[in-house]
Amino acid sequence: MKRFFLTVTATIAIITLVNAQKKANQDSLEKVAAKTELWEPVPTVVSTKNPFVDAPSDAIVLMSGKDLNSWHKESDKKAAGWKVDKEGITTIVKGSGNIESNQAFGSCQLHIEWREPAVIAGSSQTRGNSGIFFMGRYELQVLDSYNNPTYVNGQAGSIYKQFIPLVNASKKPGEWQTYDIVFTAPEFYADGRLQTPAYITVLMNGVLVQNHVEIKGNTDWYKTPKYYAHKEKEPLVLQDHGMDGGNPLSYRNIWIREL
Ligand code: MG
Secondary structure, eight states: OHHHHHHHHHHHHHHHHHHHHHHHHHHHHHHHHTTTOOOSSOOOOOSSSSOOOOOOOEEEEOSSSSTTEEEEETTOOOOOOOOOOOTTTTEOOSOOOEEEEEEESSSSSEEEEOOOSSSSSSSSSGGEEEEEEEEEEEEEEEOOSSSSSOGGSSSTBTTTTBOOOOEOOOOOOTTTEEEEEEEEEEEEOOTOOOEEOOOEEEEEEEEEEEEEEOSSSOSSSSSOOOOOOOOSSSEEEOOOOOOOOSSSEEEEEEEEOOO
């Protein structure tokens, strides 16, 4: 019996140590990540009325509101866990993971609509955080940036940790918003070296927020961006940030034109 209790005590001690180590690792990563946060200049607020656009005749519709048949879960390639309601709105199910398009894309024009929850939960990076990862790697940030101070290279319209948006064109929580994006895929030499970088132009709610900026490499929250060779076409990924204050955001009307 004594041996049993000693084993239990030792197991608890090991679990406590492992958890303490995990917490220490997370804390030290957060300190490293803070070094790449920029808090100024704060983009000027700009408003617009009606930026919504239907899919052009030659577009591939990725989210029409019927189902998630064009998507799957990124991590294990199983069925996407997000929910589509009767109104054709797709909402993130917290913790269900990122979703990835079945089809792979290179250079493209993308239209996407999203809505931050009307009831605000969380603040800064935990308020309605998602993201559009071109080629599964290069993130255009999705965040509720309406009166929500955060580091400006991480607010809505930013190329996360790379480029601050030119202005803050965010609509109020609960209102639908749009991104219209022109993305140019990077090219690599056969030996894996970068030949030409990726470029991105972004209109947010009809307002230019990124003007043909040169993407610096893979999006990373705590490391310097760097290019890693990949295929000419890769799937599009939508982020389940997973650490939000509680209310996940919604998407609808996503279409893409290959360039
Ligand atoms: Mg994000």
